């Protein structure tokens with residue numbers, strides 16, 4: 001039987017950034033994934049690094065604050081792990097005239113939180129962005145520090161940097177747990193291969209599969225079922241327009257941004273599909289083409305772009321939309337970290353969770369996100 005101080009189940013961006021923050025801790029850390037690290041939702045995501053959407057979509061203040069701090073933490077991580085994974089392109093959000101007052105109020109609030117944001121009236125918008133085709137009266141917000149995180153590149157970098165350290169990445173599918181009823185309350189995981197690993201703590205960072213896994217450990221994690229329409233999301237890679245795309249554009253029903261060399265990435269609801277995990281590839285392709293056409297109406301440079309690939313990602317969606325972070329109430333040896341917006345939040349969550357695990361003291365910034373709120 002193998003042994004570790006901490007076992008992390010799931011090597012997506014959340015598990016990998018946590019592992020990074022446990023380096024040099026003196027603890028034996030094992031990160032297990034049944035697939036290639038970073039290959040699940042961390043690959044099939046839009047990966048927009050931002051806090052503005054939390055204000056725009058009316059989330060609770062604690063989640064807004066976590067996200068604003070999360071943006072700063074992404075830049076900090078960029079200093080600790082220099083590499084080609086952090087892309088601060090900026091984001092331009094376009095809003096029809098009847099949403100101007102709300103947008104201006106949201107920009108004001110974000111600026112008050114120390115977040116870089118600028119409101120652009122219609123005249124300023126058309127003056128500074130003649131490349132866009134917008135309806136009369138459209139207004140915008142410019143968020144210069146937003147951009148995108150190349151999750152698979154970051155995860156890959158972390159795996160390589162931690163090689164030979166106290167953190168070990170290995171392949172395996174966790175299919176069960178063995179709790180010990182000793183005062184120390186240790187636990188362990190069982191793998192589909194029949195192997196067992198004993199651990200002081202098991203951290204579940206299994207993304208959209210976290211609730212299933214937690215149930216095996218006797219922990220209830222309220223998440224939206226993967227079969228619900230709000231979980232699957234379309235992500236489309238397309239060829240970049242001549243001259244490229246300088247920054248992200250968020251419009252009605254679509255969002256598009258620069259991607260890896262020579263490509264743009266699109267997402268949004270403007271694809272006309274009722275997506276499920278089983279939507280046939282042919283329908284996904286049709287939806288991808290519809291989304292590209294929609295984006296091209298506002299960003300004319302995209303009219304010559306072609307779809308390269310399209311896929312459906314699964315949002316790890318807690319029931320109330322907000323991150324779940326902390327120990328299982330009845331099984332404290334099992335710790336859960338699951339969140340939507342995990343690309344934006346992984347840098348700060350990884351840091352706070354590691355601090356909490358290492359010190360044994362609750363982190364104040366994580367208190368609003370405990371499982372106990374669902375009681």
Ligand SMILES: Cc1cc2nc3c(=O)[nH]c(=O)nc-3n(C[C@H](O)[C@H](O)[C@H](O)COP(=O)(O)OP(=O)(O)OC[C@H]3O[C@@H](n4cnc5c(N)ncnc54)[C@H](O)[C@@H]3O)c2cc1C
Pocket residue numbers: 009010011012013014015032033034035036037038039040041042043044045046047048049050172173174175205206207208209213231232233234235267312313314315316338339340341342343344345
């Ligand atoms: C369409 C779409 C758009 C999105 N847009 C954004 C955005 O713009 N900005 C943003 O911040 N976030 C966005 N998100 C959300 C974000 O992508 C996720 O929150 C984030 O990627 C989750 O990372 P994770 O590490 O928790 O999960 P994952 O990357 O899914 O990693 C979980 C890992 O657990 C492993 N695993 C699962 N079960 C087991 C098991 N039993 N045993 C072993 N391993 C297991 C899986 O193989 C996987 O590698 C989007 C998501 C989608 C789907």
